[in-house]
Amino acid sequence: MTSLDLRVATKTRVADGVVALTLEHPDGGRLPDWTPGAHVDLVLPGGLTRQYSLCGDRWDPRTYRIGVLREPDGRGGSAYVHDVLAEGDTVAIGGPRNNFPLVPSERYLFVAGGIGITPLLPMIHQAELLDADWHLLYGGRTRASMAFADELARHGDRVTLAPQDERGPLDLPERPEPGTRVYCCGPAGLLEAVERRAAHWPAGSLRTERFTAGNGSTPARDEPFEVVLRRSGVSVTVTPDRSVLQAINDAGVGVLSSCRQGLCGTCETGVLEGVPDHRDALLDDAERAAGDSMFVCVSRSRSDRLVLDL
Numbered sequence: 001m002t003s004l005d006l007r008v009a010t011k012t013r014v015a016d017g018v019v020a021l022t023l024e025h026p027d028g029g030r031l032p033d034w035t036p037g038a039h040v041d042l043v044l045p046g047g048l049t050r051q052y053s054l055c056g057d058r059w060d061p062r063t064y065r066i067g068v069l070r071e072p073d074g075r076g077g078s079a080y081v082h083d084v085l086a087e088g089d090t091v092a093i094g095g096p097r098n099n100f101p102l103v104p105s106e107r108y109l110f111v112a113g114g115i116g117i118t119p120l121l122p123m124i125h126q127a128e129l130l131d132a133d134w135h136l137l138y139g140g141r142t143r144a145s146m147a148f149a150d151e152l153a154r155h156g157d158r159v160t161l162a163p164q165d166e167r168g169p170l171d172l173p174e175r176p177e178p179g180t181r182v183y184c185c186g187p188a189g190l191l192e193a194v195e196r197r198a199a200h201w202p203a204g205s206l207r208t209e210r211f212t213a214g215n216g217s218t219p220a221r222d223e224p225f226e227v228v229l230r231r232s233g234v235s236v237t238v239t240p241d242r243s244v245l246q247a248i249n250d251a252g253v254g255v256l257s258s259c260r261q262g263l264c265g266t267c268e269t270g271v272l273e274g275v276p277d278h279r280d281a282l283l284d285d286a287e288r289a290a291g292d293s294m295f296v297c298v299s300r301s302r303s304d305r306l307v308l309d310l
């Protein structure tokens with residue numbers, strides 16, 4: 001993953017508890033290209049890394065924009081951005097990386113909850129450029145907490161704003177029109193509601209992105225399992241108290257990682273044999289069933305042995 005030191009060009013309050021940062025290269029140069037749905041890792045003091053979706057103009061090669069919600073129960077990353085980071089400061093970023101790509105379609109339904117609007121903004125821009133039919137359902141606690149609502153106003157009735165204190169919970173469709181791709185990003189409660197609805201939709205119509213780790217279930221097995229690193233010729237035993245990532249790194253075979261929560265995609269590793277116990281928030285059902293890749297920071301094994309492409 002690319003690592004860059006960027007300068008905070010602007011820092012603007014865009015809603016209650018949300019600031020937008022624009023980041024640029026200190027020498028004004030071009031930034032790595034990205035596509036709608038991509039995020040960057042912000043590397044903060046103390047080694048904290050946080051993922052933020054790029055929400056600016058994908059065709060502007062010199063500026064990234066991110067939106068940062070202050071999370072009172074967070075681990076300090078958003079508080080640092082809100083309270084300390086200032087215009088003119090330098091911040092390290094990794095990426096961009098895209099785990100939430102927009103696939104071509106004639107029709108899209110975008111569903112955002114709160115700060116989950118950020119990856120959807122460039123998707124909407126792209127849908128406009130491609131003259132696709134699209135609609136956005138955007139929910140938030142209150143109108144004042146809904147970032148970028150003013151930018152969206154120009155799209156008229158393509159956008160449904162639903163502040164919860166005025167209109168209650170988002171009114172999700174029973175079934176989207178045939179051929180619709182649904183992209184949803186927001187808090188766990190919204191994603192779970194959309195996933196429940198999508199159980200009756202055609203397979204593959206829904207893509208979601210989580211901002212918090214979504215898999216709190218008990219691992220499939222509580223006994224140790226063996227992980228064989230085929231290219232390195234190393235075999236390690238993963239006990240219930242360690243992650244596959246820790247076991248691999250302790251064996252001296254480095255795997256890059258960032259969030260360590262199954263959210264960012266950095267530690268993706270190919271699976272050659274065995275059945276992973278997927279515990280990330282990135283793969284869809286078909287990718288899980290294929291079983292040929294896993295995120296070793298959180299995912300484990302259902303089989304006695306996993307063979308990885310490392």
Ligand code: FES
Pocket residue numbers: 256257258259260261262263264265266267268280295296297298
């Ligand atoms: S380190 Fe982020 S998904 Fe594993």
